[in-house]
Amino acid sequence: MSDKKGIAILGSTGSIGTQALEVIAAYPDYFDLQVITAGKNADLLIEQALKFQPNSVVIGDEIQYKKVKEALWSEDIHIYCGEEALCQVVESNEVHTVLTALVGYAGLKPTIHAINAGKTIALANKETLVVAGELITKLAKEKGVNIYPVDSEHSAIFQCIVGEFHNPIEKIYLTASGGPFRGFSAEQLKNVTLEQALKHPNWSMGAKITIDSASLMNKGLEVIEAKWLFGLQADQIDVIVHPQSIVHSLVQFEDGSMKAQMGLPDMKLPIQFALTYPNRFKTEFPRFNFMNYPQLTFEAPNRNVFKNLDLAYRAMHENGTIACTLNAANEIAVEAFLKEQISFVEIAQLNENVVNACLNVLNPTYSDYVNADTVARNKAKELIR
Numbered sequence: 001m002s003d004k005k006g007i008a009i010l011g012s013t014g015s016i017g018t019q020a021l022e023v024i025a026a027y028p029d030y031f032d033l034q035v036i037t038a039g040k041n042a043d044l045l046i047e048q049a050l051k052f053q054p055n056s057v058v059i060g061d062e063i064q065y066k067k068v069k070e071a072l073w074s075e076d077i078h079i080y081c082g083e084e085a086l087c088q089v090v091e092s093n094e095v096h097t098v099l100t101a102l103v104g105y106a107g108l109k110p111t112i113h114a115i116n117a118g119k120t121i122a123l124a125n126k127e128t129l130v131v132a133g134e135l136i137t138k139l140a141k142e143k144g145v146n147i148y149p150v151d152s153e154h155s156a157i158f159q160c161i162v163g164e165f166h167n168p169i170e171k172i173y174l175t176a177s178g179g180p181f182r183g184f185s186a187e188q189l190k191n192v193t194l195e196q197a198l199k200h201p202n203w204s205m206g207a208k209i210t211i212d213s214a215s216l217m218n219k220g221l222e223v224i225e226a227k228w229l230f231g232l233q234a235d236q237i238d239v240i241v242h243p244q245s246i247v248h249s250l251v252q253f254e255d256g257s258m259k260a261q262m263g264l265p266d267m268k269l270p271i272q273f274a275l276t277y278p279n280r281f282k283t284e285f286p287r288f289n290f291m292n293y294p295q296l297t298f299e300a301p302n303r304n305v306f307k308n309l310d311l312a313y314r315a316m317h318e319n320g321t322i323a324c325t326l327n328a329a330n331e332i333a334v335e336a337f338l339k340e341q342i343s344f345v346e347i348a349q350l351n352e353n354v355v356n357a358c359l360n361v362l363n364p365t366y367s368d369y370v371n372a373d374t375v376a377r378n379k380a381k382e383l384i385r
């Protein structure tokens, strides 16, 4: 085994995955890229494999498998296909850290395999903690596995508490940009288009999280993610809208002192910190200039208009499989909105209707989550028809 840190990137062809590869390429003496995986984008996966020469690649889509295999046949790279392969490659002895940059519920199973195999987790796939936070955090504790956040807000909190692990957190504030529809009334929100929803003011991200940011579901998912990552109660987590996205989040300690982590919005920094923690490596990223941001502003989110946020708080209060149900409903709703089958406001409506229609199973096992996910997806699809 080499001295370098072996990395597996699940979802290397996505927004987080491609930025993670830039980080890895910048420190060839420190990282050893072992595994990259894609869902459907065979062309980009092939290009990445030729450039980085990982030990293994996995493509989710069976139809694309042949193409990947043909393109890489002469390389010394193992090529696999499908969900089971995804779960197995993370278990390799050469892998130290698994960056989970898949989108949605698909991240759950490989993350469980990685934790069971004792791998450090760099967690971008927030849906994993939303769906099964109770199970994941318990398992990670049992296996002595660290989960380092990649999500910028959670990385900010993590950076604020380094060196403070013995000091209890009184409260955290997760900042939200407010998305493209900040300040919109319920009436105005009824007429927004897909094109408008896909234009995030400050971040360039995958389609699903971009829509979640516009509907404030992303902040709802992040509130649940924070609960599990930092062991907090719902009333210790607050959301504050900060349109400039410079303050990435804040922690308040028991003496009333507050710490914030700041910087220009660039996901490469939290990705890198999760992969190099506890070290900070020198970067050439652009630096913040106060003169370009003479005003940093803060405001309350409008929970009457953006109803997803309250749904997430409700899920936190009720525990059990309700957050899994909410996540599944939201995945179907966003998919339908992206296909222009439902309107923007119908996303939150659908989420609420599915949550109300599905049974909440308390103290869930893994199969309870799987079942809750299936039931919620079916219910959401039925309500869309």
Ligand code: NDP
Pocket: 010, 011, 012, 013, 014, 015, 016, 017, 037, 038, 039, 040, 041, 042, 060, 100, 101, 102, 103, 104, 106, 124, 125, 126, 127, 150, 151, 152, 203, 204, 205, 206, 207, 208, 209, 267
């Ligand atoms: P993208 O849609 O850009 O990328 C998703 C990646 O996952 C792609 O590599 C995709 O492959 C792969 N993938 C999707 N579905 C499956 C599946 N069923 N099986 C296997 N692979 C699959 O998403 P993002 O990079 O934006 O987001 C990834 C995660 O990180 C999400 O959970 C998101 O919430 C979180 N996150 C993202 C941020 C960002 O700035 N983008 C910020 C904070 C968190 P392919 O494209 O080849 O089909």
Ligand code: MG
Pocket: 151, 152, 153, 222
């Ligand atoms: Mg975030």
